[in-house]
């Protein structure tokens with residue numbers, strides 16, 4: 119082009135006649151047919167001149183791209199198959215497909231080709247629009263996402279269907295911006311998802327993310343970055359591998375230095391192969407080795423990368439790859455290409471080709487005898503499927519299902535809805551498009567295998583997008599043996615984590631800006647953590663407990679005197695014994711009611727006292743089992759009341775004795791009046807009524823309820839009644855104490871009375887037992903609330919009762935049963951006389 123660089127650009131704007139497409143018949147880029155397809159293929163790589171966007175050189179000046187050559191051959195092959203009816207004779211019977219192809223060697227070329235296509239549509243010959251004159255009904259290509267954005271948006275405005283075989287950028291799924299865009303390669307959204315699942319599969323949560331400085335790499339990197347954080351994967355460092363710019367080696371050196379600094383083992387490289395192929399030499403040069411590299415479909419299977427010298431030192435490569443595929447007959451078609459293209463070019467009249475953009479001819483490329491890599495085949499298969507998709511849409515547009523196609527005029531926009539509905543299979547690969555124009559295909563997971571310096575690929579798993587299902591046989595991956603510890607003859611999957619998982623019962627405390635870097639803290643008692651990776655310890659339920667570092671809570675022990683427990687049985691036996699003694703004393707007293715001992719002891723009052731003692735003993739039963747409402751209500755008042763009755767009787771009795779012997783001489787009238795007018799009975803009644811009143815008021819004002827004390831013990835529940843230590847209870851206690859003191863005082867006053875009447879020793883003894891047992895109980899209660907403390911309470915009750923029983927009643931029972939000679943009127947008279955004599 120030389121002197122007039124802008125000519126082709128201008129010609130492109132003016133229309134097809136001027137770009138001279140009819141003249142390129144012999145190049146292999148053009149085939150006439152009833153209906154035509156436009157193909158955009160990267161036959162050369164040519165860096166655009168950066169200064170002046172629309173300006174461009176002839177593509178032929180760039181480096182020939184063998185991959186693009188195989189892709190265009192796939193299109194030619196598909197078209198020939200459809201025209202021949204080899205694979206599917208019922209597809210488009212009697213209709214021939216044609217094509218016109220553009221060499222998309224850079225972005226300006228892509229733009230120019232698109233403009234040229236649109237110009238043909240708008241300015242094409244009017245009138246009869248079938249046959250060889252018809253402009254393309256659909257566009258196939260181009261390859262990379264960067265080249266695809268201009269045609270996708272421009273063709274979208276005219277609803278010209280476009281099917282790309284290699285543009286995977288997920289932005290192209292946006293149907294508002296690119297309404298007529300389809301593709302046969304899965305969207306990178308799926309690829310990112312597959313990568314995330316791969317990382318999660320190996321627990322690689324501390325990674326480096328690199329991306330090439332083009333839309334493929336940047337978009338992929340951004341999506342992966344967003345997804346990663348949702349799955350708890352931390353990006354330790356993120357770098358953009360520059361495209362050809364000044365200082366590129368310096369930037370790449372820095373990237374490598376940063377990778378070394380962050381100490382990760384797994385590096386995700388979302389890059390196109392040309393850019394990454396300039397990066398790996400730097401990695402090798404810097405000696406970064408033994409890492410795991412996760413590759414995208416674009417580079418992980420490309421020989422451009424695997425052919426870099428000494429690349430086997432970088433470590434293990436695990437990559438995402440387009441699903442392995444075969445196109446039967448394609449290899450033979452390519453090997454025949456040289457002769458067919460030669461005969462074509464000798465027939466053709468290729469003149470303008472030399473002068474303008476689309477100056478390429480396939481013959482000059484076929485001569486190179488490019489080898490057909492697996493990567494070329496999988497991509498070629500996508501181009502092949504794209505042609506078939508157009509053919510199927512055209513098939514329904516022309517109504518060919520009836521067996522004969524009507525060769526009517528078809529506008530590109532008419533094909534659009536039909537393309538959305540195509541559904542067929544090529545081989546065993548289904549072809550259709552979802553509402554975003556994306557295909558249902560998944561990926562293979564591949565790994566690089568080295569035998570010395572011999573490189574090969576191995577498929578180790580697959581990914582299906584509709585189920586987001588990754589299947590992987592990790593034993594098939596050869597982890598870089600030099601760098602990982604050999605355990606049990608198995609090479610371990612390398613770790614790539616910031617902090618190792620916390621032990622059970624520990625929580626994480628994030629130490630920096632990354633979630634993956636943390637310290638481990640033990641959960642304190644009464645909390646637990648049952649999952650690894652939690653950042654907080656959960657509190658146990660109130661009825662549960664846990665020691666420190668727990669993973670679960672344990673149920674608390676309920677402290678109570680269970681009815682069947684050995685301790686309870688022992689206590690119950692003691693209670694029964696006490697009741698029997700009380701009952702026995704009652705019987706003995708009843709039988710000897712008329713005798714002097716019984717009379718001096720109080721006569722019928724003794725029966726009341728024994729009944730009160732029985733009630734007091736019975737009150738101990740409220741201490742057993744789980745506290746119930748009635749038990750809580752009865753427990754304390756019953757004991758206070760019955761014990762008060764008992765004490766009151768003893769007090770009045772002592773008072774009477776003291777009065778008779780000591781006061782009757784001084785205040786004879788007063789005592790007589792008191793004694794004769796039921797004084798003793800009334801006094802007992804008043805004293806008892808007072809305590810009853812106190813108890814009733816206290817219980818009704820503040821009724822005790824069954825309650826549980828969770829605070830006293832960490833691992834147990836103390837069952838008790840609420841309001842045990844209320845003001846009312848204190849008043850009761852004080853009242854009882856005062857009565858005890860009064861009782862003691864009267865009995866003390868009678869210390870020098872005759873032995874039959876002198877009860878000082880016994881009453882002191884009873885009261886001592888009573889005091890000691892209750893003081894012991896309260897002491898124990900202060901430090902403990904377990905079963906023994908509860909047993910202490912029962913013991914205190916029983917001892918109080920036994921104290922009175924043994925101190926007051928037993929000596930009298932003894933005399934009545936075993937010393938009847940002391941239980942006579944004479945003996946009593948004797949004693950009184952001796953006392954009176956001694957006194958005088």
Ligand SMILES: *[C@@H]1O[C@H](CO)[C@@H](O)[C@H](O)[C@H]1NC(C)=O
Nearest residue numbers: 195198199201202204447451
């Ligand atoms: C198509 O038919 C032609 C002529 O019969 C034959 O040479 C060619 O190999 C066939 N191509 C395919 C792809 O079947």
Ligand SMILES: *[C@@H]1O[C@H](CO)[C@@H](O)[C@H](O)[C@H]1NC(C)=O
Nearest residue numbers: 318319320321592611619650
């Ligand atoms: C990943 O972690 C999970 C649980 O943390 C563990 O069960 C699994 O074995 C780990 N996988 C690998 C490959 O280490």
Ligand SMILES: *[C@@H]1O[C@H](CO)[C@@H](O)[C@H](O)[C@H]1NC(C)=O
Nearest residue numbers: 365366367368396399400403
């Ligand atoms: C960048 O590094 C590559 C590989 O080491 C080397 O071939 C190339 O000459 C370097 N380029 C510059 C500009 O230094």
Ligand SMILES: *[C@@H]1O[C@H](CO)[C@@H](O)[C@H](O)[C@H]1NC(C)=O
Nearest residue numbers: 453456485486487488489490
């Ligand atoms: C092309 O290369 C293949 C092997 O790569 C060889 O078998 C074949 O003969 C070559 N063809 C030509 C025309 O050179």
Ligand SMILES: *[C@@H]1O[C@H](CO)[C@@H](O)[C@H](O)[C@H]1NC(C)=O
Nearest residue numbers: 442443444492564575576577
């Ligand atoms: C892909 O499939 C072909 C044919 O089935 C097979 O020869 C080739 O080994 C497969 N590629 C891989 C990497 O397994």
Ligand SMILES: *[C@@H]1O[C@H](CO)[C@@H](O)[C@H](O)[C@H]1NC(C)=O
Nearest residue numbers: 580582584585586587588589
């Ligand atoms: C994933 O794929 C495997 C094998 O194809 C299958 O057995 C499994 O059920 C699939 N899992 C899910 C969640 O679909």
Ligand SMILES: *[C@@H]1O[C@H](CO)[C@@H](O)[C@H](O)[C@H]1NC(C)=O
Nearest residue numbers: 646647648649656669670671
């Ligand atoms: C962890 O504890 C929570 C809350 O108690 C419970 O819902 C969950 O099922 C527990 N998980 C496991 C794995 O035990």
